[in-house]
Amino acid sequence: MFKKILIANRGEIALRVMQTCRELGISTVGVYSTADKDSLHVRYADEAVCIGPPLGKDSYLNISRILAAAEITNADAIHPGYGFLAENADFAEVCSSSGFKFIGPHAEMIRKMGDKNTARETVVAAGVPVVPGSDGLISNVKEAVDIAEKIGYPVIIKPTAGGGGKGMRVVSETSQLENALATAQNEAQQAFGNSGVYIEKFVENPxxxxxxxxxxxxxxxxxxxxxxxxxxxxxxxxxxxxxxxxxxxxxxxxxxxxxxxxxxxxxxxxxxxxxxxxxxxxxxxxxxxxxxxxxxxxxxxxxxxxxxxxxxxxxxxxxxxxxxxxxxxxxxxxxxxxxxxxxxxxxxxxxxxxxxxxxxxxxxxxxxxxxxxxxxxxxxxxxxxxxxxxxxxxxxxxxxxxxxxxxxxxxxxxxxxxxxxxxxxxxxxxxxxxxxxxxxxxxxxxx
The missing domain is CATH 3.30.470.20 (ATP-grasp fold, B domain)
Known part of the structure; x- marks a missing residue:
C-alpha cells in the first residue's frame, strides 16, 4: 500500500480523495494555486504545496510543477481526480517514468479511449454497438457530404479530442455542412489543439x-x-x-x-x-x-x-x-x-x-x-x-x-x-x- 499520495487537483474532488486516504492510513499532499490558498483541500491535506498562480495552465495543468511537488514531499503515488490532467496520457506516462504510481489507467489506455475515433474503432472490434458514421476522421467537405448522405440527416460533427460539447455541430442538410465542418474544426483546434473531427448519425431525443x-x-x-x-x-x-x-x-x-x-x-x-x-x-x-x-x-x-x-x-x-x-x-x-x-x-x-x-x-x-x-x-x-x-x-x-x-x-x-x-x-x-x-x-x- 502507498504511504503518501499527492492529489493533483483542487476543490471537492481533492478533498474527497483525501478523506479516503485518511481512512486507509495514507498521508496526503495537496497542491494549490494562489487563488485556492484558503480552500478546504489545502487545510485538510497533511502537506500542501503552492504550484503557481490562478490560471490552470500555470498551476493545475503544469506537469513539471506537480511532479516537483511530489518529489519534494516524497510522495509515492499521484491521484489525478477528474478534469485538469486526469485524462492526459503524457501526464500518466511521465508520472510512471518519474517513479510515481499514477492512480488510474496506463498512458496507452488513456490514448486509445481519449481519441474518440480510435475509441470507436476499438469498441467496434469488441462488438459494442456504435452510432453509424465515418470510419475515420473527415479530411474534406466532399467526404463529409458523401458520408452524411449515406447515413442520412441529421448528422453531428464531433471532435476526436476533448469533450464538454466543444467542437460539436448538428447539421440537418447538405447546404449547412461546409460551414459547420470548418467551424467545428477551428473550435476543436482552439480548445484541444487537435482539429480532427468525425461524423455520426445524430440520435434525436436520446x-x-x-x-x-x-x-x-x-x-x-x-x-x-x-x-x-x-x-x-x-x-x-x-x-x-x-x-x-x-x-x-x-x-x-x-x-x-x-x-x-x-x-x-x-x-x-x-x-x-x-x-x-x-x-x-x-x-x-x-x-x-x-x-x-x-x-x-x-x-x-x-x-x-x-x-x-x-x-x-x-x-x-x-x-x-x-x-x-x-x-x-x-x-x-x-x-x-x-x-x-x-x-x-x-x-x-x-x-x-x-x-x-x-x-x-x-x-x-x-x-x-x-x-x-x-x-x-x-x-x-x-x-x-x-x-x-x-x-x-x-x-x-x-x-x-x-x-x-x-x-x-x-x-x-x-x-x-x-x-x-x-x-x-x-x-x-x-x-x-x-x-x-x-x-x-x-x-x-x-x-
Missing part, C-alpha cells in the same frame, strides 16, 4: 446513460450498473441518478456486458465509465469512455455501498477484484450545485459565500469544499457542491432531495439550487419522461 466499470491488473472487469445523466444544459450534466428510470434488468445486463467488453478490449485498469446514448426504441450506442473517476460517482457509491476512490487506490496497489460483488439497493440522485445564476442564462457567479449551510439527515450526503466566508474563484469550474440523496424508491429520493434543497442555504452568490427545486417539481422529471434536449425544447425556465 437519453445519456453511462456504466461504471472497475478493472484490476489481472484482467478482471466488473460493472456497477448505470447512471442516467440525461438532464443536461449544452452537454453539461446537471442531475444524475441511478438506476435510470427507463433501464430494466434485461437492458442493464446488455449495457453492462457491452461496457465490460469495451474496457476489456484495452486491458483497462482502474475505475472508468462507458457512456452510451439510448434512443427511443431502447437501442444503445457507445459514445465515449472516461478513463477516470466521474463527478457523479457518489450516486453509484450510495446505491452500491462502495467507495470507488478506495477501489481505485486498492487496484493501483495491486489488489485483485475477481471475487468482488456488489448488490444495489434503492435509488440515488445527485444535484450539482454550481456557482451560476440560472435565472440569467446560468452565467457564472463567483464571490464570497456569506452563509453556507448544508443539509443533513438520513440519506443525505454533501461533497463540497465550500464554507462560510470562502471566496469562490472565477478561474475554474463553477461546481461548489454535490448534493446526493439515497432512498428506497425513486419517488422517495425525489422527496428527500426536495427537502434537502430547501435546507441548503447559500447567500453571497447565485447558485443552481432554485433550478433544481423547480425542475424536480415538473411532471416530466417525476415521471422520468425526458431526454437530453428537455431543457432546451420544453421551454423550462427558472422563475
Amino acid at each position: 437519453r445519456h446513460v453511462e456504466i461504471q466499470v472497475l478493472a484490476d491488473q489481472y484482467g478482471n472487469t466488473i460493472h456497477l450498473g448505470e447512471r442516467d445523466c440525461t438532464i443536461q444544459r449544452r452537454h453539461q450534466k446537471l442531475i444524475e441518478e441511478t438506476p435510470s428510470p427507463v433501464v430494466d434488468d434485461e437492458l442493464r445486463t446488455k449495457m453492462g456486458n457491452a461496457a465490460v467488453a469495451a474496457a476489456a478490449a484495452i486491458n483497462y485498469e482502474g475505475a472508468g465509465t462507458i457512456e452510451f446514448l439510448l434512443d427511443s426504441d431502447r437501442n444503445f450506442y457507445f459514445m465515449e469512455m472516461n478513463t477516470r473517476i466521474q463527478v457523479e460517482h457518489p450516486v453509484t457509491e450510495e446505491r452500491y455501498d462502495v467507495d470507488l476512490v478506495r477501489q481505485q487506490i486498492l487496484i493501483a496497489s495491486g489488489e485483485n477484484i475477481a471475487n468482488r460483488s456488489y448488490t444495489p439497493k434503492g435509488h440515488s440522485i445527485e444535484c450539482r450545485i454550481n456557482a451560476e445564476d440560472p435565472k440569467h442564462g446560468f452565467r457564472p457567479s463567483p464571490g464570497e459565500l456569506q452563509v453556507f449551510h448544508t443539509p443533513g439527515g438520513h440519506g443525505v450526503r454533501v461533497d463540497t469544499h465550500g464554507y462560510a466566508s470562502y471566496k469562490v474563484p472565477p478561474h475554474y469550474d463553477s461546481l461548489i457542491a454535490k448534493l446526493v440523496v439515497h432512498a428506497d424508491t425513486r419517488e422517495e429520493a425525489i422527496e428527500r432531495m426536495q427537502r434537502a434543497l430547501d435546507e441548503f442555504i447559500v447567500t453571497g452568490i447565485k447558485t443552481t439550487i432554485p433550478f433544481h427545486k423547480q425542475l424536480l417539481m415538473t411532471s416530466a422529471f417525476k415521471s422520468g419522461e425526458f431526454d437530453t434536449g428537455f431543457l432546451e425544447n420544453s421551454g423550462f425556465t427558472v422563475s
Whole structure:
C-alpha cells in the first residue's frame, strides 16, 4: 500500500480523495494555486504545496510543477481526480517514468479511449454497438457530404479530442455542412489543439446513460450498473441518478456486458465509465469512455455501498477484484450545485459565500469544499457542491432531495439550487419522461 499520495487537483474532488486516504492510513499532499490558498483541500491535506498562480495552465495543468511537488514531499503515488490532467496520457506516462504510481489507467489506455475515433474503432472490434458514421476522421467537405448522405440527416460533427460539447455541430442538410465542418474544426483546434473531427448519425431525443466499470491488473472487469445523466444544459450534466428510470434488468445486463467488453478490449485498469446514448426504441450506442473517476460517482457509491476512490487506490496497489460483488439497493440522485445564476442564462457567479449551510439527515450526503466566508474563484469550474440523496424508491429520493434543497442555504452568490427545486417539481422529471434536449425544447425556465 502507498504511504503518501499527492492529489493533483483542487476543490471537492481533492478533498474527497483525501478523506479516503485518511481512512486507509495514507498521508496526503495537496497542491494549490494562489487563488485556492484558503480552500478546504489545502487545510485538510497533511502537506500542501503552492504550484503557481490562478490560471490552470500555470498551476493545475503544469506537469513539471506537480511532479516537483511530489518529489519534494516524497510522495509515492499521484491521484489525478477528474478534469485538469486526469485524462492526459503524457501526464500518466511521465508520472510512471518519474517513479510515481499514477492512480488510474496506463498512458496507452488513456490514448486509445481519449481519441474518440480510435475509441470507436476499438469498441467496434469488441462488438459494442456504435452510432453509424465515418470510419475515420473527415479530411474534406466532399467526404463529409458523401458520408452524411449515406447515413442520412441529421448528422453531428464531433471532435476526436476533448469533450464538454466543444467542437460539436448538428447539421440537418447538405447546404449547412461546409460551414459547420470548418467551424467545428477551428473550435476543436482552439480548445484541444487537435482539429480532427468525425461524423455520426445524430440520435434525436436520446437519453445519456453511462456504466461504471472497475478493472484490476489481472484482467478482471466488473460493472456497477448505470447512471442516467440525461438532464443536461449544452452537454453539461446537471442531475444524475441511478438506476435510470427507463433501464430494466434485461437492458442493464446488455449495457453492462457491452461496457465490460469495451474496457476489456484495452486491458483497462482502474475505475472508468462507458457512456452510451439510448434512443427511443431502447437501442444503445457507445459514445465515449472516461478513463477516470466521474463527478457523479457518489450516486453509484450510495446505491452500491462502495467507495470507488478506495477501489481505485486498492487496484493501483495491486489488489485483485475477481471475487468482488456488489448488490444495489434503492435509488440515488445527485444535484450539482454550481456557482451560476440560472435565472440569467446560468452565467457564472463567483464571490464570497456569506452563509453556507448544508443539509443533513438520513440519506443525505454533501461533497463540497465550500464554507462560510470562502471566496469562490472565477478561474475554474463553477461546481461548489454535490448534493446526493439515497432512498428506497425513486419517488422517495425525489422527496428527500426536495427537502434537502430547501435546507441548503447559500447567500453571497447565485447558485443552481432554485433550478433544481423547480425542475424536480415538473411532471416530466417525476415521471422520468425526458431526454437530453428537455431543457432546451420544453421551454423550462427558472422563475
